[in-house]
Amino acid sequence: MAVDDFFCWLNTNSGILTLLTAIATFITCWCSFISAKATRAQVEEMRRQYKEENRPFIGTELTYVRRTFYGIKFINHGKQPAYHVKIQFDRSFIDSLPEKVYQTLLLEQEGRECIIGINQNYTIFVGTNKMRNYSTLQSASGTILYCGPGGENYEDKFQIDIKNYMTIFSVTGKEDDLIKRLDIQNTQQKETNKILWQISRDYSNSKEKSDEQTIGIESPDEEKE
Structure with missing residues (x-):
């Protein structure tokens, strides 16, 4: 139921x-x-x-070559090559460079393109040791434009305070210090030689004057005759 x-x-x-x-x-x-x-x-x-x-990634660092030339190194830290790489420095940095030749170099390279492979780098030199004591030098800043293998577009900003980072690089090495000391010794030796030459010259002049005075005085025997 x-x-x-x-x-x-x-x-x-x-x-x-x-x-x-x-x-x-x-x-x-x-x-x-x-x-x-x-x-x-x-x-x-x-x-x-x-x-x-798995993309290209471009980083920057300051480099110092032969203790003379400063450059900005652009390194691909990514896992893919970077294509159509364009590097554009800010005009304020370019105008602050102390050497005109590097200003021209940075302006001319703005329209150029390059390829940076994996773990490869591209260096742009921006000046020499004259930059070290240049008070109006601006930070190195600008934009990096590049593409990935699939056509992806990337844009990265960069900025490096060159004035502060330059101090970590030694301008001279042990060999340069040795050469500098030898130059100082050579300079001191030249100064010593100059002083000795002057003393010798003064002595010679004094002796010549003494001889002239001796020749001009008649002996007592000659006066009697």
């Missing part, structure tokens, strides 16, 4: 059961949609991280 009552109840309330089934189905679909959306977001994030890690 209980079974008959149950089926009778189902037949009477079939609409309610259908509604509940529809609601349950909707909730299931919504949860699946949310889960799929979260999975898609995770996939996009993983893809973004992969592209970020």
Whole structure:
């Protein structure tokens, strides 16, 4: 009897059961949609991280060559080559350089392009030791434009406070110090030789005058005759 009552109840309330089934189905679909959306977001994030890690990335550093020339080294620290690399220095930095030849060099290279491979570098020289004591020198700043293998465009800013970083480089080495000391000794030797020559000359002049005075005085015997 209980079974008959149950089926009778189902037949009477079939609409309610259908509604509940529809609601349950909707909730299931919504949860699946949310889960799929979260999975898609995770996939996009993983893809973004992969592209970020597997891309060219150009950094900068100050370099000092032969204890004479200062340059800005552009290094590709990324995992892909950098194509169509363009380096643009800010005009304020270019105008502050003490040597005109390097101002011209930086202006001429602005329109040029190059390729920087993985762990490779490209150096642009900006001056010599004259920069060390140049009070109006501005920070080396500018923009790097380049592309990845897939045509992705990148733009990075750079800025290096040259006046502060220059002090970490030694202008002279041990060999230069030795040469400097030898130059000082040579200078001192020349000064000593000059003094000795002057003393010798003064002595010679004094002796000549003494001889002339001796020749001009007659002896007592000559006066008697």
